[in-house]
Amino acid sequence: MSDFDMDDEDYGLQYSDDSGSEPDVALENQYYAAKALKSEGNQSAALTSFQRVLELETEKGDWGFKALKQMMKLTFSMGRFEQVLTHYKQLLTYIRSAVTKNYAEKSINSILDHISGSKNKELLQKFYQITLDALKEARNERLWFKTNTKLGKLYFDMKEFDKLKQVLKQLRNSCQTESGEDDQKKGTQLLEIYALEIQMYTEQKNNKALQQLYDQSIHVKSAIPHPLIMGTIRECGGKMHLRNAEFDKAHTDFFEAFKNYDESGSSRRILCLKYLVLANM
Incomplete structure (x- = not known):
């Protein structure tokens, strides 16, 4: 509650x-x-x-x-x-x-x-946008990030990928150093962004972008991500390794994805179990 x-x-x-x-x-x-x-x-x-x-x-x-x-x-x-x-x-x-x-x-x-439990997508979009507008003046970066992430997830659910890309760009910019590189001190936020991008590019079947995102994700060290985030990233890695016929690596990633999905209570753990069996064949 x-x-x-x-x-x-x-x-x-x-x-x-x-x-x-x-x-x-x-x-x-x-x-x-x-x-x-x-x-x-x-x-x-x-x-x-x-x-x-x-x-x-x-x-x-x-x-x-x-x-x-x-x-x-x-x-x-x-x-x-x-x-x-x-x-x-x-x-x-x-x-x-x-x-x-x-x-x-x-x-x-x-x-x-x-x-966010409402099925009224238009209402949700208004709520998130109103909040973001108010936070511009309040300068609460943490709440701004959380709200923008929720808006991004909403756009993903609506398959509004152009709008999602705009949100992802804003989120990325908030986690970059002055030199324009990803700020590794913001590892937890970076992994949230990567996971959302992975979901988008998985839907769009952009394997090249997925490979790059996975490589970036596994090099993030200073992070305490939600297990659902790591489940998304590891599942992406498992599928990538499976496509490349790297079955041992695929098994490792699918197993890690299963553990994280199981911890978060996600039903995607069942799918990862099926992939685990496939990687062992």
């Missing part, structure tokens, strides 16, 4: 010495009154009550941010996607100074993870 689904009421909140002041108490009371309505299943009244939190704010702060998160949850569950986007745009205006950087990053990550 993501943070977006949970009630992380105290996470990231910073109370000052005068947190008992009347405006703060009024905001807090209004917020919990709205939550009570939500718990009772009175969604329309809850939305109105959360909106009242925003109206009571004299300046942007934690309670308004939290109210907007709740309003997003409600409108998303109600299928009011345009309203979800409206609330999200408003929430993003809080990330520069109204809430802590860590709280903002955790919240946005969890929101995007939750939204």
Whole structure:
């Protein structure tokens, strides 16, 4: 369950010495009154009550941010996607100074993870683009990279390869040194990029590009990648070695791919087992 689904009421909140002041108490009371309505299943009244939190704010702060998160949850569950986007745009205006950087990053990550389960590709594209636009000003490179990677994966799913190439170019540029070479200090990010490129070129059957990407991938040292990323890279290597009749190397890569897919819970582990058998024949 993501943070977006949970009630992380105290996470990231910073109370000052005068947190008992009347405006703060009024905001807090209004917020919990709205939550009570939500718990009772009175969604329309809850939305109105959360909106009242925003109206009571004299300046942007934690309670308004939290109210907007709740309003997003409600409108998303109600299928009011345009309203979800409206609330999200408003929430993003809080990330520069109204809430802590860590709280903002955790919240946005969890929101995007939750939204990514939607089958509405147009909605997802808007969410990612709105986030990227907001992050240009916030200068949060880590969150920018994660969001752009999600957008790239969406374009891959949509087979929008020209748009995917543009995203990959941006991601590549963010992981290069001043001399234009891949920054090996950003090994984990580089492997994410390589894996996404491998998926694209596999779909396009560009074996020459796949060979180059695989060679680049195995030379990355300083990285702690997700096992799904390594599964993608090793599967690519296994297929490449199989085409070249390098059966021992193919066996090694398919076995590593299987282990990584198994660890990540990916169903592609079954396919790699079949390739393992083929490499042994």
